Amino acid sequence: MSLILSRRALAVCAAAVLLSLTTGCGGGSTKAVCQDAVKAFQDYSTQAAAGAGNLDAFNTANAGLAAKLKGLSGKADGHLKDTLTELSLTWGAIKIDASNPAAAATELTKLGTQATEATQKLAKDCS
Template sequence: MSINLSRYALAVSAAAILVSLTTACGGGAQPVCQDAVKAFNDYSTQAAAGAGNLEAFNKANADLAAKLKDLSDKADGDLKATLADLSATWGGIKVDPSNPAAAATELSKLGTQATDATQKLAKNCS
């Protein structure tokens, strides 16, 4: 089961890296967008490092949610709403290490949510 959890964690990290690169290449002239790229890059590193450790993965999610909430407070319009949605998405992910089956389901759901939400971020920052 830990191999599957690692794969999901890395998939989420890959999605975060992808949006970071997309945002950076798309311009992202707004300082908030640049900070969001940095937050996702930091998250990708932290989540990948904790891929076999769900407690570390939970911490990475909570840290990213807090950073995105702070960035949302600095933004306006669609970017503010997107950052708030991203914060809520990552803030709502808490994987129970004692229930690996539920963890796999939750991580799979996060992958889908991450892809959708980060595409919105890339659009708002381009």
């Protein structure tokens, strides 16, 4: 996978995450968990974009986000808990192999789709 392609694909994935999130959150503990989730995705977006030329850094950012979301799911309940658990599992399963460009391109495309769908679900749960 060329460096330019990987940078563009990673930037698109990171942008999809932020575009799908809203800042309006529900009340009480849900509001705090949602704010923490938005912050986790903002941090991830920054890390993913900064590591766009370094797939190991991108994989580390994915694992870090998965761990944060798993922790947040323990503080949530109902649909929000389910959504955060699903997001944690999704990001935890993403590992880009730089030695296999075709698979990496497929995985990045899948990530973009999953990021959009999952974060839309999070936005709904937090509205």
